[in-house]
Amino acid sequence: MIKLSGFGLGGIFVLSGKKAGSKAAAYLKSYIGENLTKEEIKVCVIAALQAYNQKVIEFNLEENFALIKIDNSIFADGITSKKPVCLPLGGSLAGMLEIFMGGNFEPKEIECKACGAKYCVFELKRKN
Template sequence: MDRKSLQIRVLLGAFEFLEKHPLLVKAFLKPAANAPFISSKLMVLFRAYMGATAFEIHDVDMSRGRIGIGGVEEIMAGAKIVELLHHTLDEWLSPGDKKQTLYEMGIKLCSWEVTQALEGGRWAPAVLVPLIAHAEIFDEIRTDPVMGRFFSKTMDMMSRLITDEGGWGHLEFDFDKDPMTVTLHHSQEAAWLGTSSEPVCHFYAGIVAGYASTISGETVHVTERECAACGAPACVFELKRAEKLKS
């Protein structure tokens, strides 16, 4: 067994152990994750697996009026801004141009956020980053069951911090499908915009594309196939790698 496989198995074993022992996490690990002088020295994902929530992990800089998580700054008015962007762009652009503009904005925003998180050194230890962000990641998770489970659990935890506890909804990943899919339950973008005859989550589609493209280093195109605004139970996004689009 090579070093990379050993690292993945050890981390996966630790993740699954913690999932099976929630009382241990609640009684001992979570207090440690949030303890003064300890919390500041722990990586974001480690604190999350120890039971800390995104709210507890956030950094608040009162002197600068900033809030962030793991060194990635955020603003709390993001939800309303996306809604206003939809309505403002309606006045200036055609429906097709508006969709593409929101999509590109989502890509650029998420690419920036992921890059900041990975390079900032506070989300995950340096040894973990190459395991989840590299050029062969999508091939590995589809051919190696252990890697698939490890990647899924890592994505679930990051999704919990960013999407669930960030107020965007709840994500589910299916990497076995071809094309791969991401399902967003309780989409805020769909909720803000109301009933529509066509999918409306253009910005979030860009976010998914930006994330997938940044961690893999390749262009990933994302299309929303089902949308809550159209009456679907959830919003479903299909991910297609650029090389497969050409074939």
């Protein structure tokens, strides 16, 4: 069924992450308010990640792009893989940015600790 849909298992992982990230961001916005600055958005995303013991090493946020470097990914710690394994985490980051900034963000894990990298690094690009 998954193969026939053309969505793939990776797409399901990203979508489930987006749903979780969207819910977390909507919850935070209900307490903090609407029109957040980029710095406030970064604080919210970092706080959400810290709640699960994930440490943000670097976070560059622009209008249509974000680069987020994370240590202690709950998906990559303690395992090895030939492919990046943090698709739900990337989806969660995209879901949060979509709620905080609007639009549709596509996540891509460009480095993964499970693949031997020091950190998990995500690029999030706004789709046109």
